[in-house]
Amino acid sequence: MVILYGIKNCDSVKKARVWLTENNVQFKFHDFRSDGLTESIIDNWLKRTEWELLLNRRGLTWRNLDASVKETINHANVIDVLLEHPTLIKRPVLNYEEIVTIGFNSDIYEGIFN
Incomplete structure (x- = not known):
């Protein structure tokens, strides 16, 4: 099953949802805000991708994050930080079978599903 994680009003998430729908890919949408996140979900991603790729360092949440947290974030504590601040993702x-992709890229989606 294909699961798309994000926030419904995020532009990149909207583009991904449109792409999946237009390409007839059945998927479940999991909204961080309304559906929440668990340690096991994030741990599953971290088994398939680097934790640094999960961090959105361009967003408002990152800019407003305490400097001490920014400086000390690492593989050992990243799950706790992301659970506390899910919009940092x-x-x-x-998530499709053993594949986890971060961000929307139509070429990557094309390679996975077509």
């Missing part, structure tokens, strides 16, 4: 996160 770069969106969307697409």
Whole structure:
């Protein structure tokens, strides 16, 4: 099953949802805000991608994050930080079988589904 994680009003998430729909890919959308996140979901992603790729360092949440947290974030504590600040996660996160992709890229989606 394809699961697309994100926030419904995020532009990249909207583009990914449109692409999946237009390409007849059945998927479940999991909204961080309304559906929440668990340690096991993030841990599953971290088994398939680097934690640094999950961090959205361009967003308002990152800019407003305490400097001490920014300086000390690492593989050991990243799950706790992301659970506390889910909007730090770069969106969307697409999970399909053993594949996890971060951010929307139509070429990557094309390679996965077509």
